[in-house]
Amino acid sequence: MGGVITRRNHFHPTFLFFTFLCFLVSGFAFSADTLLSTHSLSGDQTLLSSRQLFEFGFFTPGNSNKWYVGIWYKNIPNRTYVWVANRDKPLNNSSGIFKISNQSIALLDQANNLIWSSNQTKVSNPVVQLLDTGNLVLTEADGNDQYLWQSFDYPTDTLLPDMKLGWDLNKGLDRYISSWRSAEDPAAGDFSFKLENRGFPEFFLWGDQGKKYRSGPWNGQRFSGVPEMNPTNSMSFDFVINKDEVYYTFHISTKSLYSRLTVTSSGQLQRYTWIPDSQVWNSFWYAPKDQCDNFMQCGPYGICDSNVSPVCKCMSGFQPKNPQAWNLRDGSGGCFRKTNLQCTNDKFLHLRNMKLPESSTSFVDNNMNLKDCELLCLRNCSCTAYANSNISSGGTGCVIWVDGLLDMRQYAEGGQDLYVRLAASEIGNGRSVGALIIGIAVGIAVLLLGIVGCFVWKRKRLLSECKEENAIHERSQNFLLNEVVISSKKDFSGEKDKDELELPLFDFATITTATHNFSSENMLGQGGFGCVYKGRLVEGQEVAVKRLSKTSGQGIEEFKNEVRLIARLQHRNLVRLLGCCIEMDEKMLIYEYMEHRSLDSVLFNKAKSSLLSWPRRFNIVCGIARGLLYLHQDSRFRIIHRDLKASNILLDGEWNPKISDFGMARIFGGDQTEASTRRVVGTYGYMSPEYAMDGLFSMKSDVFSLGVLVLEIVSGNKNRGFYHSNGELNLLGHAWRLWKEGKGLDLLDTSVGNSFSSSEVLRCIQVGLLCVQEQAEDRPTMSSVVLMLSSETATMPQPKTPGYCLGRNPFETDSSSGKQDESFTVNQVTVTILDAR
CATH class of the missing domain: 2.90.10.10 (Bulb-type lectin domain)
Known part of the structure; x- marks a missing residue:
């Protein structure tokens, strides 16, 4: 300082x-x-x-x-x-x-x-x-x-x-x-x-209840949420924004x-x-100045417009999540899609004069044009919207959103263009609508004739089905857990039977009480699955409650996968699942509470990163490696995590790491070493090249993710969003250059101070670079990684060129332009890519 x-x-x-x-x-x-x-x-x-x-x-x-x-x-x-x-x-x-x-x-x-x-x-x-x-x-x-x-x-x-x-x-x-x-x-x-300063930087006005107002990101001329912000002669x-300052x-x-x-x-x-003439301070501008300046006034996917009444509206292709509250002019629940996205043939709704959505998790590339931005968004099935990052000179740059669109506003003048992804069927023309109306009219006429013929028969059958439905409803709360038990027995046959699952089932009232009715004060974090809350059970035990959102992209399969895997795994470096709650459409997982929360919340926070001394960082690296070794080799089955990243590493009160979030994990049986998928899941920045490009995953794809994580822990920098004056594409390129120049210690986070072991730092960097090598067969196994980390005398090979997810080697040049290609990496965002058939 x-x-x-x-x-x-x-x-x-x-x-x-x-x-x-x-x-x-x-x-x-x-x-x-x-x-x-x-x-x-x-x-x-x-x-x-x-x-x-x-x-x-x-x-x-x-x-x-x-x-x-x-x-x-x-x-x-x-x-x-x-x-x-x-x-x-x-x-x-x-x-x-x-x-x-x-x-x-x-x-x-x-x-x-x-x-x-x-x-x-x-x-x-x-x-x-x-x-x-x-x-x-x-x-x-x-x-x-x-x-x-x-x-x-x-x-x-x-x-x-x-x-x-x-x-x-x-x-x-x-x-x-x-x-x-x-x-x-x-x-x-x-x-x-x-x-x-994450994503597309913007300012927030914070109050005692949380976020109160948002400026919107800087679009080259003004903040997106301040259309009246115009320079004057005075x-x-x-x-x-650069590598040194924002x-x-x-x-x-x-x-x-x-x-x-x-x-x-x-x-x-x-x-x-x-x-001077009146000797008073004049209020030139202020915020928040109207209802639409209040943060999240109209909820997710809702648009606020102070020039209409009511101020909240859903854009085309969306409808109110809570119609009753919406009609009472409470739009905080937001909107949801009428038709699910299809990925390969989606289209975009063009919205004008918009305040851009909340942008802390967005991806920005200032070198792309708007057409390339659209193509990039179309290729990423998780992309929900895109826009120019700079509206000067007709518009340049690209910003894309890969999750919910929050705190949007439309102005009569000002703002900028925003392109929101919709299913193709939601963007039609007049002829298709007219044909649809005619078809509906004919269908209704035919349907009425059918209804008259079968009304009496249908009424009798409904009475008998009603009794059966009531019985099914009484058993619905146990149905999901039974499915989990059956699949667990199948995957772990010989270890435990159905009666030995020993996973407590908490009732909804108990969890509601423990979390103070899921109050915002108890919220620990939020992701694609929903929210995580801190809770205290009646007996005093502190827990973390992962509540699956009803609109989450993670569905029943991921929930079952998490339960059947982590309930059976016992290791000091894996988070412990205490139970689950399944009641009606509520699905929750109850974990042990981690005092220091997730690794990314400390490591990438400049105000907190100094808490991670070098001994703590080295202990975290070794702990993650031991946990991954257990998954790959020491548990009964080989388990591939597939989403290893800083936000999925939790830290207990003693700063010991615990791997969490097994919703995307897969089990390998027998001698199986590799599998392929058409559904690529994970996080850009941590994905191995063969998995991101070809859908091939193995233990070596987890090893690649570990290598990225190790280099992030050493440097205190994210792989995604890392920029350097020498033009490296990401953290891997920067670490590789320093290693080749014999300046490996320059990678170390300065917040560590002077108390560190040079040999341990260099050993971690070398292990990290070995893990992120481009060819999967060159990467070490987890048993070798643990050995290299734990022994100062272990022989370690020299690393080869790292792999660059969704991009070329940064040290190769384009034959036509002579410029380095830039890889596209999006960290902190779990994504799913569906290949076209």
Whole structure:
């Protein structure tokens, strides 16, 4: 956090000498813009920027009787604060001291106790300066061009011009603004405006109840959800995304204009401009401003339009999920498809003036055109919609969604084009509709004649069937479990019989109570299968409840597969299934609760990744390998997981890894070593080339997934979404280049620190590269992997070129263009591809 940032101002020795004289002559009651390391601020002493735009010093808001140090506008009568240092730790009186101490800035109370400090820096002769931008900086006194610390990196509730809002990926800085608790308490309140940098980056306004408002992704001109965001002669906007940073900023070219973006304590995002003539802050823009700005107002696949009543509507090809609530103007349940997708012959519905759907799990390629984007979406059966990622110059780039479309909105003007996938039958023309009406009319006439003839007979039969149906209904809750038991007995004959399944069946009421009626506070995560909730049983045991959504793409087969496999598997590195719940159309699995949740939630989170020290990472790698060895070799049958990835690795309270999610797993019997399928399931970024391209899966396809996972654990980077200045296509290409250049240790995640074993790191990288070799026969078996990881003396071969899922070798060049081809990898999304017959 003590990184280096370019600065604009220069210090001259004469200037520093003059500043020093100001200290002496004024008895430290001064308003210079610079504080030297030999002096301090206290009481009414302040720093004043050179053009007297901003002032820094001690203040107490309202009648709070609490004291803070911060920055405010100098020439605005109604004092407006833009930054507070000790917002969460106030002084009890005005007798504080602000000074440079131990190569950092420090705030001390009257008893010389440390109240607040900046991060420590490597500086020999530090000075603090307040700039005319409102930025408080720590730098060297010799006038070099570097900021060693700046307040702009640690915002409070206000974004000023030229201030960056978003991520510094090198430093792990998440720069966001959060509201004051109240007008007299600058402590962090309930509302914050943060950038989500996954997928297609966009901002969310968070409240105490979760997501409150979404800006939509940046489309080259503006945020998709802010159509009124147009640059003026005085104000311009910019959004930057590269391998080092992802951030939004704005610039003011008119010196007399003041503008700021603030999160208010009432939960609004407000842009204010100062009007000198009236001496007031004018509300230039704010959000949320209407019903359709509320996050998920119309639910999944629903469209909100504030220009019509009711505001929620379902697009063509969809219908309300809860018609009764929909008619009462509650659209939160959203919509669902009238006709299931067919994959190979689907078409697209063209929607105009749209706010793009929630985009954190979307895939972006800025080098594709719209036609290529459509073809890419058609080839991926999980793709639900596509659009241009940049609408400038007629539109460029591609963004595709591979799951539900959330929080959509349609404007009268603004927004952009969105193409939503529909079954071909839902996109027809007038002639086909007319023919359909005629056919229906003829059919109804024939049907009426038939009904009259068989009405009496049908009535008698229905009475007898009604009794039988009631009996079937009483047995329906046990039917699914019986199927699971039978298939388990078939697959594990000789181990246990039906009576020995020993899988408890929980009733729905027990699970409802344990999860507080599936409350949002208890939700641990959400995937294609549905939601996972934390629960506590009556006896006090904490559990994780996986509730299969009624609209989930994972159906009854995946549910049965998970039960019959994992209920029989016992290993310390496999998640333990405690029971299941099958009641009416509810299907749930109850697991042991994992305190640290999934690996991806820690590994790829810059704020948490430092929790994964190298010993923990190495233990996780070895644990996953042992669990996979058990599946492949040590259990009674060979089990191929087929969806091994970071989100399917759970971490218990001791950071031990446990492999989860066996819905896609398959059993190999006897001497079987390979199988093929027309239904490719798994996650792009982790799939082996032979499985992704030809549907061939084996133990070696799991080994490939493990190799990707190992390299992700070492580097802290995802395989999908990894970009590097040298042009590698993904993490595998980057790791391969570093290995060939003898710079393997450069791959290690910097958040690990300096406490690591070089030999262990290099061994893991070599094992990872061996596992992701292009040819399946070159990859090691799991027994060899475990041996190589556990022994420092084991002989290890040199790896060959990695395989690149759905793409060519990045070190090969196209003969016609001479440019490297880019592979298409989508991580974090489980996909299914159906080949045409």
